[in-house]
Amino acid sequence: MHQPESDRTIDRSSAMAGTRSHCDACVVRNRSICSALEPGARHLLGREGRIQTVKRGQTLVWEGEDALLVANVIEGVLKLSTSTSDGREQIVGVVYPSDFIGRPFGERSHHSVTALVDSRVCLFPRAAFDRFAHDHPELEHQLLNKALDELDRARRWMLLLGRKSASEKVASFLLEMSVRLAEVGCEENGPLDEFELPLDRQQIADVLGLTIETVSRQLSSLRASGVVDLPGRRALHILDRNRLMALAGD
Amino acid sequence: MHQPESDRTIDRSSAMAGTRSHCDACVVRNRSICSALEPGARHLLGREGRIQTVKRGQTLVWEGEDALLVANVIEGVLKLSTSTSDGREQIVGVVYPSDFIGRPFGERSHHSVTALVDSRVCLFPRAAFDRFAHDHPELEHQLLNKALDELDRARRWMLLLGRKSASEKVASFLLEMSVRLAEVGCEENGPLDEFELPLDRQQIADVLGLTIETVSRQLSSLRASGVVDLPGRRALHILDRNRLMALAGD
DNA sequence: CGACTAATTGAGTCGCTTCAATAAGCGTGG
DNA sequence: CCACGCTTATTGAAGCGACTCAATTAGTCG
Structure with a gap:
């Protein structure tokens, strides 16, 4: 070539x-x-x-x-x-x-x-x-x-692990994902509202210090309240970023 | 210039x-x-x-x-x-x-x-x-x-925050303290078995992602089982380091 | 020694986990 | 292309560990 x-x-x-x-x-x-x-x-x-x-x-x-x-x-x-x-x-x-x-x-x-x-x-x-x-x-x-x-990123994550509730953890995680994937995904200038999660539920749980069931429940609850959509196993669509940010709680 | x-x-x-x-x-x-x-x-x-x-x-x-x-x-x-x-x-x-x-x-x-x-x-x-x-x-x-x-230290701490129980957290904390204070305390070549905690109970809780009551209960339980002594509010005496290390769980 | 703060202890609740069953994706082969 | 089977995810019910609220005790400092 x-x-x-x-x-x-x-x-x-x-x-x-x-x-x-x-x-x-x-x-x-x-x-x-x-x-x-x-x-x-x-x-x-x-x-x-x-x-x-x-x-x-x-x-x-x-x-x-x-x-x-x-x-x-x-x-x-x-x-x-x-x-x-x-x-x-x-x-x-x-x-x-x-x-x-x-x-x-x-x-x-x-x-x-x-x-x-x-x-x-x-x-x-x-x-x-x-x-x-x-x-x-x-x-x-x-x-x-x-x-x-x-180091700064790790320390912000320590606040999440030590002091945030399950729902705050999941909201924070989705936001972080959308920001970092956008940084990588080239010409985009804002965070992504629609993307594939590179992690399965167990791995999300391992990031957040939760169980797979709790992650699943929190995601279902976010979908039920219209904040996100989950069109596929690994697909995520952020419908209301402001509400998601409020839920992230920092 | x-x-x-x-x-x-x-x-x-x-x-x-x-x-x-x-x-x-x-x-x-x-x-x-x-x-x-x-x-x-x-x-x-x-x-x-x-x-x-x-x-x-x-x-x-x-x-x-x-x-x-x-x-x-x-x-x-x-x-x-x-x-x-x-x-x-x-x-x-x-x-x-x-x-x-x-x-x-x-x-x-x-x-x-x-x-x-x-x-x-x-x-x-x-x-x-x-x-x-x-x-x-x-x-x-x-x-x-x-x-x-x-960065390595922060990441090890993330394991503690995300995945360890209250008793494991407290045990890990005491060991880390004893090691780091010894590193500073000059000519000593091993970790300290007896030292003053630079943190009060609330601050220990803030390190471990726990409440002050839980920290207190875990410390009391360690004293009751003869692993440590608590001669004063901020004093700590490690009586059985091996048992403490086993309790730290990593 | 007495007053104040910090720490301990207890009782009850809540949130997350655990265990178990069901459902949904997804790739494969008929 | 759809049915099948496997994996992954969701949902439910029950239990438990850590939290909350409240009362008591122990240090510490003037």
């Missing part, structure tokens, strides 16, 4: 002839951490990474194992999750295209990473990535910003 | 008498983010900061206000907290000496910062700190590591 010549940026870096990398056409090159890199440096990092597809349900990293990999999400949605020894699970993060996965400069992975829908990631061996990051402060800066954003 | 000299030349200038900064004797200089800096650069950063005492209960930063400050904790313990509009509070973080406070490169503060006990912090205007960090990759690297550690 031959991509036609494009980006002006190629001319100089191709002082080394034939060195165009997949990065030049990467759909997340302007939003992932790579966006901080000059084309030359980006190319260099690109040589360390490889594209990998991850099918729905497939686990990329297991909780507790050595953290040998980091990655950029190119396409899809993945969950980060941890469990108690007796099997209770909590989803501690959901990542979308342009998000970063993994723990650079760290020994162990503290959570599993599993695809919620068929996904594609750009995978790096952690050691090589660490080395590269160490030599490229602009990359570390971007990494820092992403980490700080994730 | 004219910067006086580059870092290397500062080494020399600090050899000049009278340029010693408070940083040279700072008790957290080897563990805070400053530990990444050469003495010269550290001195330069030190000039931007000032030591501030924060009394128990005093709030350094308010949720939602402009993020004008960042800081290193020198002494004491502080909480990070958020609230719902109707006043339910969740503590989303507890910071100790050598921890970093604030959101560099960010506009708004997403949580309040309040001293749990009389504390001292090294305060920087965010704008000046951002500028300095931008010019000192080794500082950003350290910042990144701290942020990633905090």
